[in-house]
Amino acid sequence: MTERKSSKMIAAVAVMFLLIAHPAAMARTRWAIDSATGAIVMDAKANTGHHDHIEMSGQRAAIVYYWGIDENGRYQCEYHHVFPLLRMIPNNTHAFFPYRHSTNVAQMIKADGNVPDWKAVQIEIDGTLKVIETDGNLELTRIDFPGREKQATFELASVKNLTDRPVVIDIPEYRYTWESDPAKGVKGSYVMDIELTGGGKTTLAPGATRAIALVMQAYRKNETEATRMDSQTIDVNAELSARQDLFKTLSDKLILETPDEVINTGFRFAKLRASESIIATKGGLMHAPGGESYYAALWCNDQCEYVNPFFPFTGYDTGVKSAYDCYMQYSRFMNDNYDPIPSSIIAEGDDIWNGAGDRGDAAMTAYGASRYCLECADRQVAEDIWPLIEWCLEYCRLKQNADGVVESDHDELEGRFEDGDANLCTSTLYYDALQSASYLAKELGKGGRMARSYRRQARQMRRNICNYFEANVGGYETYRYYDGNDTLRSWICMPLVVGIFDRADATIDALFESELYTGEGLLTQMGEETYWDRSTLYAFRGAYFAGKGDYITPKVSAYSHRRLLEDHVPYPIEAWPEGRQRHLSAESGLYCRIFTEGMFGIRPTGFGKFTMKPSFPDGWNEIALRRVRAFGGDFDIKVERCGKRLKTTITDNLSGKTRTYRSRPGKAFKVKL
DSSP: OOOOOOOOOOOOOOBTTTBOOOOSTTOOOOEEEOTTTOOEEEEGGGOTTEEEEEEEEOSSOEEEEEEEEOTTSOEEEEEEEEEEEEEBSSOSTTOEEEEEEOOOGGGGOEETTBOOOOEEEEEEESSSEEEEEEOSSEEEEEEEEEOSSSSEEEEEEEEEEOSSSOEEEEEOOEEEEEEOOGGGBTTSOEEEEEEEESOEEEEEOTTOEEEEEEEEEEEETTOOGGGSOOTTTOOHHHHHHHHHHHHHHHHTSSEEEOSOHHHHHHHHHHHHHHHHOEEEETTEEEEOOBTTTBOSOEEIIIIIIIIGGGHHHHTOHHHHHHHHHHHHHHHTTOOTTOOOOOSEEEGGGTEEEOTTOOSSHHHHHHHHHHHHHHHHTOHHHHHHHHHHHHHHHHHHHHTBOTTSOBOOSOOTTTTSSOOOSSOHHHHHHHHHHHHHHHHHHHHTTOOHHHHHHHHHHHHHHHHHHHHHHEEEETTEEEEOSSTTOOSOBGGGGHHHHTTOOTTHHHHHHHHHSSTTEETTEEBSBTTOOOEEHHHHHHHHHHHHHTTOHHHHHHHHHHHHHHHHHSSSOSSOOOEESGGGGOOOHHHHHHHHHIIIIIISOOEEEETTEEEEOOOOOTTOOEEEEEEEOGGGOOEEEEEEEETTEEEEEEEETTTOOEEEEEEOTTOOEEEEO
């Protein structure tokens, strides 16, 4: 591989609180990793005029903080609340109760009768948004976060006297409520309730601290006092501890260790974002993409395909259960006529959205569900989900055209870009699902005939994919995305992801050595300015799986640095210009899968069984994945470079027993726990 020959620069956009500047030559490092805590920290004084937004979520409330530091060094924040379980009319995909405000605790505080001229000192992100401000005499620390299970968000603040004399602190009582139009709510009027706790006048001794809190909750107007929080008695410190405990729980499982601190930290942050955004709906736990748009609903791509197969690796029970609930929700839509399943189940399971027709949704679902079942290694879970997998595979078989590839109305981009009658994504996902189903059928005792049939269909589908999609596009012997496609597309990475390497070198060149690859990642289509992180994340994984770890790691590292430490942090994003680079949560799951399924090359093949094909840079001596919870185990994986070979050690964390495997780089080997 050669260095990237060219990159397409895209015009910058900068609209305060709404759009983040498009990356080009002006991208800069703004954040540093605190090696002691794992947090990312920004020197606010060195970043005046900078604005960003970050989403956080709990089980009943999500919030996007549009924060910034103005040219004079003052901190600003606008709070965009989302309450997914307070449904609006019409009760569609976006029918949650929203509320936006700019309540500023700092401006409510008086010191010796005057409002301090606060200047931001430091911003810190580690599962919360922490801001430190000072006027020289006082220090104000604010910590913002959503409730883990409460239908509320919180700001915990403390004022510290930095002087050697007493200071009189006066904080007013403050409460604001707003009621929505009862005709617009599924259950009538909703109330947004914002209340400051800990107010009053007090004398603060030198070095002493005064705590206050902003409690921001929403509820139905007619709820009794017993069913909503009393803001004055709620323990906000306990709510903060619950949030921090979640992050610690996630941080202590599935730990990535590489020589690249940015990649390790980006992986840790992505685990949180992928796992935090799960809504406790009446239809079960529903993983929410977020982005002030997508909550209390499910999608065949975001959940069934992207994030559900990641959760078993984490051992996070809420995530694993949300995936199960998702597949069971989709099982309701199997039918004898083989009409397509809906692209999305919305409104807590009460309705569906199918506005783009069949997007290859059955292939997405079969791909994700079969991998999830193998990774869970739970026979009852697999038996429950098996009928859905079997139905989706049969649906795809019936949708094959005369050339033997699967037709669909669109792909997951829903017609934003031309995708033909049969696209590469749908057929490759179906191919991989057939392979997984053959393993799963054997584990479930469905009979050797069924397993052999799926293997045979997979082999034929692979031949059909090669015959139908292989083409010279843009001078590269790679794949066309659909019949008639003559422009490079980012989704040509999909054969690599599912283990079809016939054109691996040319495809990787087409992806990363052409103008398709920019400083942000991959453009969706050559010559356009639109990019979606999801195809970039898939392409990174595919390059690793193809054994190109030495080549792709610098690009993964640069991407990770961009997302974690530069202008818009700290998670992978959805797209640009659409969606303001929202922190959609399933993309964080795809980021983590770059390493579990790409760098480590883990591919499930049974209950407690998988293959591995590690791929990492020649300059790295070792990599490790600690506390892996998939396949019914709790184990560590350590891969060391031993001359021209690799030594992989798998340690059972319960028994302490180890198994060692030696392999050549780029060669897969079998593991049985």
